[in-house]
Structures are given as structure tokens and as C-alpha cells.
Amino acid sequence: QKNSCVLPEDLKNFYLMTDGFEMTWSVKTDDTPMPLGSMMINSVSKLCRLGGSSMYTLPSAPTLADLEDDTDEEGDGDKPEKPHFDSRSLIFELDPCNGNGKVCLVYKHAEPVVSPDTEIWFLDRALYWHFLTKTFTAYYRLLITHLGLPQWQYAFTSYGVSPQAKQWFNMYKPITINTTLLSEEADSFVNKLDPNKVFKSKNKTPVLKKKPTSQPPSSQKSHTTMTSAKTSSLAGNSSKK
Numbered sequence: 527q528k529n530s531c532v533l534p535e536d537l538k539n540f541y542l543m544t545d546g547f548e549m550t551w552s553v554k555t556d557d558t559p560m561p562l563g564s565m566m567i568n569s570v571s572k573l574c575r576l577g578g579s580s581m582y583t584l585p586s587a588p589t590l591a592d593l594e595d596d597t598d599e600e601g602d603g604d605k606p607e608k609p610h611f612d613s614r615s616l617i618f619e620l621d622p623c624n625g626n627g628k629v630c631l632v633y634k635h636a637e638p639v640v641s642p643d644t645e646i647w648f649l650d651r652a653l654y655w656h657f658l659t660k661t662f663t664a665y666y667r668l669l670i671t672h673l674g675l676p677q678w679q680y681a682f683t684s685y686g687v688s689p690q691a692k693q694w695f696n697m698y699k700p701i702t703i704n705t706t707l708l709s710e711e712a713d714s715f716v717n718k719l720d721p722n723k724v725f726k727s728k729n730k731t732p733v734l735k736k737k738p739t740s741q742p743p744s745s746q747k748s749h750t751t752m753t754s755a756k757t758s759s760l761a762g763n764s765s766k767k
Contacts, residue, residue: 565674
């Protein structure tokens with residue numbers, strides 16, 4: 527009511543379930559926990575407007591609106607129109623990003639009446655705007671997908687994440703940080719295993735054991751006849767003696 531605007535439906539449903547969201551996780555180095563990931567959505571009370579007033583009490587103190595550059599591109603080509611710090615846009619901070627910038631909910635058309643259409647933008651430390659998503663739901667999925675890694679929002683800028691942050695990405699999100707490679711080589715991360723070969727039944731050839739060669743029955747019979755004849759002849763000789 528204060529800013530004469532209505533929250534988008536998905537963000538309103540989010541705040542009806544929980545008044546903000548904050549989750550941090552750590553890694554253990556040399557048996558010492560080190561905070562690494564941070565996922566945060568400001569509560570309703572901290573959903574502060576940016577560019578509305580000066581940070582200082584002096585009457586002539588500069589505001590963010592004084593940094594507005596009319597020569598900046600306005601929806602250049604297929605790029606969306608960037609937000610404005612003056613009265614043309616309403617900007618609310620969703621995530622302070624641990625001082626690395628600000629994720630903002632932006633009403634880009636606030637004159638003469640605030641448009642219900644909103645977008646999610648990232649404002650870096652140099653006060654440059656970078657488009658993230660059209661809806662809060664899509665941004666929330668990005669937040670979870672990137673695990674809240676440091677400076678993950680800079681992956682959507684033209685200059686990318688810092689070398690230190692890239693090391694964490696290579697460790698925990700290697701495919702996400704290699705989005706250029708993924709787009710150029712669509713099959714580089716595709717499993718190319720042939721299921722017919724993987725699940726092929728392996729029929730082992732039975733090993734034939736060598737059996738001792740058996741003499742033919744005829745030879746056995748002749749050998750038996752010769753043995754009996756020899757025995758009878760010996761018996762005859764002994765009887766003659």
C-alpha cells in the first residue's frame with residue numbers, strides 16, 4: 527500500500543508460506559568449518575525500496591537517481607529494457623548477496639500507474655544491471671540450482687565470476703560453470719553408452735575338461751582273451767611238470 531504496488535502471485539504465495547528464507551552451508555578445511563554457500567530471500571519487513579531517497583540527511587545529497595544515464599540503451603535488440611533508479615521504476619531488494627551486489631524485484635513501468643509485470647534483476651557493485659529471470663519462481667529455482675555459491679549471480683553477467691568463485695563452481699557445479707561449452711557442444715555431457723552392449727548377457731563358454739582316453743571295447747576284449755590264454759598255458763605247463 528505504501529508504494530501502490532501489488533506483489534506478483536508467486537512471490538505473494540511464497541511470503542504466505544514463510545516470511546523470508548535464509549540457508550547457509552559450510553565446507554570443512556583442515557577440520558575447520560568454513561562458511562561457503564548462502565541462499566537468502568529478504569522478509570517482507572526487509573523488502574526495502576532502492577533509489578527512493580538519499581542515504582544522507584543533507585538536502586543536496588546525491589541519490590541513485592542522480593546516476594541515471596539517459597544515453598544507456600533502452601531494450602537494445604533482444605535485450606530487455608533496463609530498470610531506472612528514478613520514478614519510472616520501482617525496485618525492491620530481495621537478496622543483499624553478502625555485499626557482492628543486490629538481487630532486486632523490479633516494476634519497470636511505474637508511471638502513471640504501477641504495472642503488475644515484474645522481473646528479477648541483479649545490480650552489481652558497479653551499479654550495472656543484469657537480467658536474471660522474468661518470475662520469482664524461476665529465480666528461486668536458479669538460487670537452489672546454484673547452491674548459493676559465492677557470486678553465482680555473476681555467471682549471468684558479461685564478465686562472469688571471479689577466479690576464486692570459479693574454483694568453487696568447478697568443485698560443486700562443474701556443468702553450470704561450463705555453460706558455454708555445454709551450448710557449443712550439446713553432446714559433450716550426454717551419456718553415450720550403448721545399453722545393448724552394457725546389458726548384454728555374457729554367456730561364458732564352458733571349459734571342457736579333458737577325460738582320460740579309454741581303450742576301445744574290442745582292444746579290451748582281445749587283451750582279456752590274451753590274458754586268459756596266457757594263464758591257461760601257464761597252468762598246463764605246471765601240470766606237465
